[in-house]
Amino acid sequence: MKELRNFPYAHILVLGLAKSGTAAARLLLQNGKNIRVNDKNASDTDDAVDELKSMGAEVITGSHPLSVLDGMEIIVKNPGIPYDTPLLQEASRRDIPIITEIELAGNLSETAMIGITGSNGKTTTTTLTTEMLRASNQGAQIAGNIGHVAVEVAQSLKKDEKMVLELSSFQLMGVKTFKPKIAVLLNIFEAHLDYHKTFENYKNAKCNIFANQTADDYLIYNADNPTVTEAVTTAKSIKIPFSLKNRLENGAWTDGNNLYFKNEKVIEKKDIALTGDHNLENILAAICAAKLSGAANKGIHSVLTNFSGVRHRLQFVGNFHGRLFYNDSKATNMLAAQKALSSFKQPVILIAGGLDRGNEFDDLKPYLKNVKGVVLIGETQDKLKRTALEAEVSAIKMAGSMNDAVNQAYQMSEHKDVILLSPACASWDQYRTFEERGDMFIKAVHTLL
Structure with a gap:
């Protein structure tokens, strides 16, 4: 085991488990540190909680009480936890450093x-x-x-x-x-x-x-x-x-x-x-x-x-019934979707939508010129529908699931069209990760066979 160098802290709060938090807590315990773990979404019966308790960690689940900060010298935070949460704001007031794994x-x-x-x-x-x-x-x-x-x-x-x-x-x-x-x-x-x-x-x-x-x-x-x-x-x-x-x-x-x-x-x-x-x-x-x-x-x-690409990033899924299917689930913002749409010269059926972060999609309009149809999913359906209408996309459909979206996209497509999942949004309204969303797309495509 490698030892931590130049890390003088003895009492450490690990905030959030998941993979990185569990690994960080395990490392710190192996280095003889006093560890308190706090995760509001975890349960006392989770395997990771049992493991860390058995190694000597104090684990608090179900909420983020401010008392978890007492006696702590530094916080190792899960990257996804925002800094404006009450717990982290209080940590800043107490001048407790906050780092990531x-x-x-x-x-x-x-x-x-x-x-x-x-x-x-x-x-x-x-x-x-x-x-x-x-x-x-x-x-x-x-x-x-x-x-x-x-x-x-x-x-x-x-x-x-x-x-x-x-x-x-x-x-x-x-x-x-x-x-x-x-x-x-x-x-x-x-x-x-x-x-x-x-x-x-x-x-x-x-x-x-x-x-x-x-x-x-x-x-x-x-x-x-x-x-x-x-x-x-x-x-x-x-x-x-x-x-x-x-x-x-x-x-x-x-x-x-x-x-x-x-x-x-x-x-x-x-x-x-x-x-x-x-x-x-x-x-x-x-x-x-x-x-x-x-x-x-x-x-x-x-x-x-x-090298033809990484999974979920303009990943070629296959040529089915003369349609070319591409999985770009990792396009979690407008810029990524713009770049994906710019990669094709042939007509595109676009599957898009997801978590609503408050932004509009006006910047996507110039990139919809080659899009003959859109199928919209998730929280941003209505916003993307307005954008598609203003871009004069000829066919606009709404879908409640990825299976439904793929089926509707196939029905409005023709031979040699591209059917592209490039959501321009994060996945967390419907899926745990963009990988899960992309895998559901791939699975739905294969059901067309």
Whole structure:
């Protein structure tokens, strides 16, 4: 077991269980810390609660009483719990530091970390970078927001392995000293304002990925994104840009036919399996991270000629009855849906909708020109219906379930149409995760056979 370094706290509150909270509590107990766990949604009969109690933790379930803060020196918070909850507001009044589990992972890791964030493209870029390293005989493990708990991966890392972390704004908001050797900032667009309250707060959370870097570290950033280029001016690390528009002597770029790292040709664009300009941005960023970590062009080329996408991110489900089905359930905001819609030239039947975060969908209208029909699900049905009507979409249907949505989309489609699930919304109104939503879509598609 690896020991925590430079972590002087003895009495720690772990707020929220789930996978990351349970793993953090387990690690802290193994390091001899006094742990109190609080989760209002957990039950005393849950397996995780039994395990942590048996290890010596105090576990309080069913509510968030302010008394759980008594005697605590620091809080390790589940990323999904908002900072404006009464408990965390009281913790701030008491000057109790609040961190997330990746801070512990950074404390544990003895090898170089690659941290990747952005409003969109994180999962694709994280996966590409990891696979490029592996294809170049470089040890790499994937962790973070992509589904693998960072503290667990950090404990299993060998000395010659790198940890490639997908990092959300929720995770990054709770870091104090976390510092990846290589940070990647893909893009910053308005998102998650229900959680962060202001765009400035959201941007600042994203920028925490490089806040603690020094002149010995690298920051890979999107030179085509004005918000990003303005944000990175404060970085102390070595800046490595990538661009779809301009030749870069010190970064990754494309001339429209080939992709380059600095002045070195890496691959011809026609050989790349992934489609869409947004994926070209992700690929350029991954090339930078992989090359800086010692990956070879041969390994990078092998990955890019075979990698067709990650699950739930413009995932090709199949050609059924002449219709092309794509699962883009990870499109939990408008920007992601815009990029998905921009990837197709043929007519599209769009399945969209989900959690209502208070925003309208006017920015989606220009991207509905190629959409011949929409099937709407979830809390945002009425808002998206207004948007579709204003965009003069010819067919608009409402659906109560994913099975219903897929069936209605198929009925309004024709041979060679694309049927695309790209919700532009989070899933939590109907599904526990976007993965569950995407899996239901895949299952519904297969029932058409």
